[in-house]
Amino acid sequence: MKLAEEEYKALEAIVGAEYITREPVILDTYNQVWGNVFFFDEKHSVRPAAVLLPANTAEISEVIKVCNKYGILFKPFSSGFEYLSLSLANTRGILLDLKRMNRILEIDAKNMRAVVEPYVSVYRLQLEAARHGLYTGRIGVGYSAGVIAAECCHHGCQHTMVFTSGYGRNTLGVEWVLPTGEILNMGSGESGGDLFSADGPGFSLRGILRGRTGANGGHGVVTKASVKLYPWYGPPQWEQTRKPGEPPSFGQLERVPDGYRVFVPSFKDLDATLEVSEELCRAEILYAFGIGIIGTAQMQEGNDEEWAMIQQMMQKGNQSFDPASGISVANSVVCVIGGRSAGELEYKEKCLRVITGKYGGSFSEQFNEPGALARAFADIIWSNGVNLRATGDFLPSSSSPDGSPAMLKKLALEEAEVKRRYEESGAFLSMGGGRMVSWRPEEHLSIGAQGISTAQYDPYDPASLAAAREFIDKLFDPRSPFNRYGVPSRGGCLQIEPVTHIHQNWGRLYDNYDVYLRKIKKMLDPNTVADWTAFIPPEYPDYAKDGDYVLPSYGKEEEI
Amino acid sequence: MAYQDYTHDMQRCTRCSYCKWIPYRYIKNTDFMEGCPSVARYLWHAYSASGKFNMAYSLLKDRIEIDETFLDVLYHCHMDGSCDVSCKVQQDLEPLQLMQELRIKCVEEGQLLPVHMLVIEGLRKEDNMMQSPKADRGKWAEGLDVKDLARESAEVVYHAGCRYSYDEELQPIARAGMQILRNTGVDIGIMGVDEACCGGRAYELGYAGELTKYAEHQLETLRTAGVKVLVTPCADCYAAFKVLYDKIGKKPEIEIFHITQYIHRLIEEGKISFTKEIPLTVTYHDPCHLGRLGEPWIHWQGKETRAMGPMIIHDPPKKFRRGTNGVYETPREILKAIPGLRLVEMYRIREYAWCCGAGGGVIDAHPDFAVWTGNERLKEARAVGAEAIVSACGWCKRNFLDAAAASGDNMEVYDIIELVQKAL
Incomplete structure (x- = not known):
């Protein structure tokens, strides 16, 4: 449904004709994102009625007031690299593309924080912060993710959370345009000062702002945020180089930068790997940590080259594909330690070796030669980007509830077993038939972990797609064997309500948390103008609650 | 191929937006991290390569039609291939x-x-892209006493290209290139008034028939002339002869050289040596058509298949053109060989170089955008401390001159031929 002329003109008057569009050609480039086929059965989700490129907070505030006046749904986004960032509940929805708000407003080196606008990417801030000896943690989705999206709005666990923490814990003061159009300055911002603190004299609402999984634009627009930075022990600038004739994907660091050391120990099986992970994380010696996806191998040019390399390795009897070998990718972890002094590094290395030794860890040459370690370092510290090349899509199963390490381990192992069965059937990419999880501990495993059993499937292969949906049903169905392990985090991706109706199914099992969430939504957004598809609806649509996947009906009946 | 043949690609574009930036691992300066001029200037996602995938898919699904906006987005693009490298x-x-x-x-x-x-x-009327009379085609060479291959024979044909032939400011460069080669004893000639457009730029505009027509004409002309080598100072022409003709199944049977490659060979053979110092700090701008778009065409026929479950592979394996085998080092080696010249690199170079702004028909249809893109490059040249920017293509030099004039930038703009000539 298009906007009425009066409505469109009201929006246009705020941002200017150059920065608003209702051209179908352009609108239809804002509703095609990877993963859409899984949720919407086609690549196109609901086409927005208009897209705007606001320049500043004042414009956003005015736009939202117009949305309230006319009952227009809105959703803001930065990079737009996830389907939940562009999904809309109906065609009377507009998207706010925040590309013009792209400034790093301040790097306060002394107080280790930066103030950024929404379109500042993680890697850009990492580059700038490094010149000041500082660092911001990476998010799983990759280097182009927005800092504000990662810290204030969205779920995405980081390999560096053992050192940099994450989620709302890095958010200081925030400038927030509420769904009513009011501008709220949290923390020190309220008194007119800068945004150095999230806690007073203004309200500290970090829990409400994002909680664990983020509102994904479901309750307004964060237009400015002050975020914590952490020590960077590497050089102020770095270069990733390659030999003449090598493709751009081959660029890599010559070696692990001074100030850091990287280790990739392997263990006899996944159980041992998860056990040692717990102890390693709790020792508080790590700068970054990851299981499974270890990034030591040279990224090949394309799938054909990748496949050729794998075949070659298999022919040579390479053990990294054989989980029983004791040195497989699945049973290996990447540990990065960092420090200001040689003594600090020595101490941390010594600890690490004691712990890994206790669990029978070995350091294979393949994973621990200098080039492999440099590659692993770059991948885990900055991210090599999300690689959807292999099959065209992936599903993070996202079983990352709060909970004890023992619970997480049990869940990860069982989930890996389920995934393995789909791999064996050929529906998911198989890397040797073993159980494998990509586990990113949150904090020091004190609050949980994002245990991703990344299922790589092909959305355009009906059998593979059906398997993917079945897989998610199994994990998200409260009647499934997983129910006792807690609410699936909906982390990263699976947050489209009511398609996966997470809140609807799980809220009643967990202190009716969803009731409170809906109350918050109603209080902040009395006219329901902030799109709720990736947050929580004010009222649940009348859909089945049996945990089965339901294709969305919203928007479909309306003409393009 | 037709656009529908890329349905797989339209479906698989993830909207990662990597096409908007240079490959992240090569970002050194965050002021110069954008790779696609189109989306950098016009902001809407449609202007990126990902947006084009989206537009194409919507067209395929009858959700949109080709209208004014579609054309506006499609042609506000230099077709420079930066997106292609980053995506891949x-x-x-x-x-x-x-x-x-x-x-x-x-x-x-x-x-x-x-x-x-x-x-x-x-x-179609005058055989050139400059809307100029065909009769004036060979005027740039007047007084050079050079062989006319319509009447005489030579081993090498020097193809000046439309831009160098008709742009009065660039004609001396075409002459200099010719003189440099001839002075080293190369048996060389020109087609003079009979030289025709390569057809490459017309193809980029979407006129595929023109490329076929001119490729056939060129092949016939070259065969008749009996030459063994074609040398061109124009990067666009080089890419047409070297890459596009091969792509459409009309690969010339003679050797194709950009003039930098030929000069480089003469330097290696000791036939060219530089004697004069040029005390200047320069930066080299990789022309898109000599760099990433100059990579030889790779033919492939086969089918998509699967491995390890749903992993998408090809049978036989498909080699993608990722820009790796373009001409990057040769011009730099020439510059490094010039005494007194100091070469400094910009932040966006080789496969991920920023476009000069002239490509894809933008210089004709959207000159303001061409100038904007050119000025962004001049800013980058200045940021690395260059006194002059050097390129190896007439289109680049033209656009940089226009950009500098429009912005009042006093950055010196050279064609590499000019520096070679000065240093001899």
Whole structure:
């Protein structure tokens, strides 16, 4: 449904004709994102009625007031690299593309924080912060993710959370345009000062702002945020180089930068790997940590080259594909330690070796030669980007509830077993038939972990797609064997309500948390103008609650 | 191929937006991290390569039609291939080929830009892209006493190209290139008034038939002339002769050289040596058509298949053009060989170089955008401390001169031939 002329003109008057569009050609480039086929059965989700490129907070505030006046749904986004960032509940929805708000407003080196606008990417801030000896943690989705999206709005666990923490814990003061159009300055911002603190004299609402999984634009627009930075022990600038004739994907660091050391120990099986992970994380010696996806191998040019390399390795009897070998990718972890002094590094290395030794860890040459370690370092510290090349899509199963390490381990192992069965059937990419999880501990495993059993499937292969949906049903169905392990985090991706109706199914099992969430939504957004598809609806649509996947009906009946 | 043949690519574009930036691992300065001028200038996602995939898919699904906006977005693009390189660091997709096929479809359906129609009309009438008389084609060489291959024979033909032939400010460069080669004893000649356009730029605009027509004409002319080697100072022409003709199954049977490659060979053979110092700090701008777009064409026929479950592979294995085998080092080696010259590199170079702004018909249809893109490059040159920017293509030099004039930038703009001539 298009906007009425009066409505469109009201929006246009705020941002200017150059920065608003209702051209179908352009609108239809804002509703095609990877993963859409899984949720919407086609690549196109609901086409927005208009897209705007606001320049500043004042414009956003005015736009939202117009949305309230006319009952227009809105959703803001930065990079737009996830389907939940562009999904809309109906065609009377507009998207706010925040590309013009792209400034790093301040790097306060002394107080280790930066103030950024929404379109500042993680890697850009990492580059700038490094010149000041500082660092911001990476998010799983990759280097182009927005800092504000990662810290204030969205779920995405980081390999560096053992050192940099994450989620709302890095958010200081925030400038927030509420769904009513009011501008709220949290923390020190309220008194007119800068945004150095999230806690007073203004309200500290970090829990409400994002909680664990983020509102994904479901309750307004964060237009400015002050975020914590952490020590960077590497050089102020770095270069990733390659030999003449090598493709751009081959660029890599010559070696692990001074100030850091990287280790990739392997263990006899996944159980041992998860056990040692717990102890390693709790020792508080790590700068970054990851299981499974270890990034030591040279990224090949394309799938054909990748496949050729794998075949070659298999022919040579390479053990990294054989989980029983004791040195497989699945049973290996990447540990990065960092420090200001040689003594600090020595101490941390010594600890690490004691712990890994206790669990029978070995350091294979393949994973621990200098080039492999440099590659692993770059991948885990900055991210090599999300690689959807292999099959065209992936599903993070996202079983990352709060909970004890023992619970997480049990869940990860069982989930890996389920995934393995789909791999064996050929529906998911198989890397040797073993159980494998990509586990990113949150904090020091004190609050949980994002245990991703990344299922790589092909959305355009009906059998593979059906398997993917079945897989998610199994994990998200409260009647499934997983129910006792807690609410699936909906982390990263699976947050489209009511398609996966997470809140609807799980809220009643967990202190009716969803009731409170809906109350918050109603209080902040009395006219329901902030799109709720990736947050929580004010009222649940009348859909089945049996945990089965339901294709969305919203928007479909309306003409393009 | 037709645009529908890229349905797989349209479906698999993830909207990662990597096409908007240079490959992240090569970002050194955050002021110069953008790779695609189009989306950098016009902001809407449609202007990126990912947006073109989206537009194409919507067209395929009858959700949109080719209208004024479609053409505006499609042709506000230099077709420079930066997106293609960045995309292919992560993906096995062909954004540039898809954009090319979209342009061809537009032309086939009569959806044309009036300015381009005039250019093509001129091409059809006068055999050049400059809307100038064919009779003036060889004027740049007047007084050079050079062999006319319509009447005489030589081993090497020097193809000046439309831009160098007709742009009065650039004609001395074409002459200098010719003189440099001839002075080293190369048996060389020109086609003079009979030299015709290579057809490459018309193809980029979407006029596929023009490329075929001119490729056939060129092959016949070269065969008749009996030459063994073609040398051109123009990067666009080089890419047409070297890459596009091969792509459409009309690969010349003679050797194709950009003039930098030929000069480099003469330096290695000791036939050219530099004697004069040029005390200047310069930066080298990789022309898109000599660099990433100058990579030889790779033919492939086969089918998509699967491995390890749903992993997408090809049988036989498909080698994608990722820009790796373009001409990058040769011009730099020439510059490094000039005494007194100091070469400093910009932040966006080689496969991920920023475009000069002239490509893809933008200089004709959207000159303001061409100038904007050119000025962004001049800023980058200045940021690395260069006193002059050097390129190896007439289109680049033209656009940099226009950009500098428009912004009042006093950055010196050289064609590499000019520096070679000065240093001899």
